[in-house]
Amino acid sequence: PGSSVAASVFHGTHVAGAIGAVLNGQGIGGVAFGGRILPVRVLGEGGTGSSDDLIDAIRWVTGETDGVAARAQVVNLSLGGLPEIPQLEAAIEFGVNERDMLFVGAAGNSATSSPSYPAASPNVLAVSSVDAGGQLASYSNFGSWIDLAGPGGDASRDGNNDGRADVVWSTSAVAGANGFEASYTGLQGTSMAAPHVSGVLALLKTQDSSLNYEGLRALLESGGLTDFSGSRSDQLGFGILDASGALQANLSGDITILSPSPSQVILGSETGSEQIVRLNQIGNGAISNVSISDTPPWFTVIRSDIDSTIALNVALVDSAIEENVAYRDVIRVDYQAGSELRSLDIPVVAQVLSD
Template sequence: MHLIMGLERNRFHRRLMSTILKAYGVVLALLSCRPCEPIMIRTVPVTAGLISFTLLFAGCGGGGSGGSSEAQPDLSGVIDIESGTRVDSDTADDRRVDLATANNTAVSAQTLPPGATVGGYLSSGSDTYANFFQYFEDAVDVYAVDLSPGDRVSFQVFSSPEDLLPAGAAAPERSLRILKQQAGTVVEVASQSASGDLRPLVEVLDDTFEPGSYLVEVSTTSGIPFRYVLSLAGEGTASVMNTSYSTPPFMIDEAVVTLAPASGNLPVIAAMATSQRRELGRGAWLVRRDRPRNLATMSSGQRESARQETLEWVRELQQQPGVTSAEPNYLYSSQQVSPDNDPLYSRQWSLPLIQTPLAWQAAPSAGADIGIAVMDTGVFRSPPTATGDWHPDLSANVQLIPGQIMDYVSGDLDIDREDSGQRDTNPADPGDGKARSSNFHGTHVAGIAAAVDNTQGVVGVSPGATIYPVRVLGRDGVGSSADLIDALNWAAGRNEIDVINLSLGGLGPSNALKQAIDAAWNGGNGKLIVAAAGNQGTDEPTYPAAYPNVVGVGAVDGGSVRASYSNVGQSVDVVAPGGDASRDANQDGTADVIVSAWGRDDTGSFEPGYAGLQGTSCGGRLRPDEGGSADHYPCRISEFPGKW
């Protein structure tokens, strides 16, 4: 058995060993085990100052005659640190082997490249873990960086396992400061501090920030030692490093509160002194505090401050008697990928790829008696009023439930001209309300699932299924978790609905949303719930696709290869054709886009049409006898009015 353990940083290239992993928080242990044992990857709990990660590689070796019986290494080579990633130069591990380089003053500041991510260690004192693992005092780390307006500086902390800490150990008191050297002195430009919890400190530089060279200081004054990740990101940059779940967007000054069953809902809600409240079902309530703000006039720094105030208010709600959980009213969107404006193609390559014609032979009813709730932007209707005509390729399959609310978009997200931010019974897509053609994403998804076999346009995976359009996405294709939860709770009680399609994502791990999904799933006796896995090309969990009782769908191109934008990991249970407008993987002479129903409204009138799109929203398809639910993250490409 060979054991290789070590950590190498940039200044000691290949000094200690030829096989090494250079990244904060991990040690590579390569072990040659008994022949034919399975490969296993095991993660060991990591403590501050103790770096642990174990990979066990075992292969079938030693066969053949005349060769040496000595076990051979299963892996060799060099694994380099990812570009832009750095390690704090004076961690406890460095000190333990006398390799530390101080970085605790402006003079000794460690230089970071733009957009860097650095892993580090801080401790206000020295001691041992569980009377065994030694750690050292390192109260300050300083980094030299270049910053510009709109940049985000994030300081995330990670505790050690509780069983290694003394009973009652306090969370660290810590600070993040941005400093500027001027005329031989160091001036504080911005700062944040926290204690009593492990929430990240995030500083967003507003439009008035002067670009240039700065110092970023992270420090601690008391509490347990901890590991941290310091991230620098430019404006509009989305990091794919999953150090912890990123804080998704949410409605400022709104919260979704779930009450204990025996709490007596109204008295508890009334005691919260909120300006507005609305029951969402199953003990969940939407509450809004009376804090008038004009978000349109706020700078990026002011918006971030308002977000932090909302999060603090939500934490206070969590402490209220009778409250099971409180969380922000998260926003989600259709997660669209927008390829070039190429002409649409009259061929649906995705259907034979998933053997839909064979499925139609096995299930000639093609989804008859299956009801699909397409929770999205609504469905094209011309005009988008209660008397308008549905898209001609969907009309025969679209069904409303009399007297039931099927447009759940409310408040500022609603641009429905039939009412003023209110819910109603008409789930027609009202368009974007802008001087360009709108994004009829829900229409495209509905067409993939159940476009009618009527000799025009396209045909859906389940052309015999019934479409129940439920509008949950409003302005700019964005919706709130409160509206989605309300719609899910409604759908859970409708016998007409068998499948719920959610070609949307971006939500945080909402407890109230999970409860609504679990209720709809009902232990496998309720609805089949399908969701798009996301178009970010990362392994970061995307909700609702990442929930256990949801089928998360990723995307492949015409060659059955994972699309570059498709997420992986926890959010993906199956994959289906999602397309890639930049490729012709099946070599049929056309780009791999998914063609379905669409619409146009840039002329002032609503005209039905078709469009070729790409994304995981287009990827979710089931057998025709299961409703053929489409799950493709939204995507727009070319669009043609009228018939083909």
């Protein structure tokens, strides 16, 4: 659920409108305005519900429940705040692996870095929210688990200086003399940011119905979906959604990249003084000329491949670390992927606390 600006009703109507509202010369149009929407209700009025209902709904949409084909290609999850739940992970994994479905989750509106599921699931794109000036919205969650940002508005700001609060306008309804009447309303929230991403994914699926989550990650991590600057950030992930750029990148064919796991190295008294980072290859091009940047005195990087996966052993240099000081740097990996020169920044943070 988004943070309401006016009355908090017709949340799903608002989200669906951002994805698929038809162009009728009034109000707004959806990102994928020719798309078909399959509404699946999992929450009651006021946005409360149970994770069991969500899991049942995902199993139904993927076709796992009754052993049929997927009922949708893209699943927008403008909900969250759950912990990691194995059954929920399994239901999403089935859709991704067995049905080539794509899942998008709202990061949440608590201005915290605590992972919120299902967005934080490794098989779901987590979407944070930006205002009309492209800055992280004041309420938006953030963290190492954010994949990209989308327009979700911020009613407390006017980031594009147009004299109006930055809210997202979409379809809604109001009580009239003869029941509910169609209307439009402005809301803010990562719930509003996620459907913009889902709408673009629907367009990408129209271009190429074989686009699966692995291919989508390659597009994302190579900067193809966003205005990616070259460095991932905990606020915007790989950057702010770029609809037209995404459609062009999707058409340009196979992308090969190295994807780090974990995406960030944390060293210190809490987490240990060594960590292995695997650079998993996504895509089928040849990877060559992998080079690792010089490191600062406080850590070392040694390449120590695991079978055919490139891997880095990152280790703290105890003698170069002062206690209770926070250290932060990046490992830059340059490499050739097919005909493209690419680079990757892996953040490294360290802190050793005194006893």
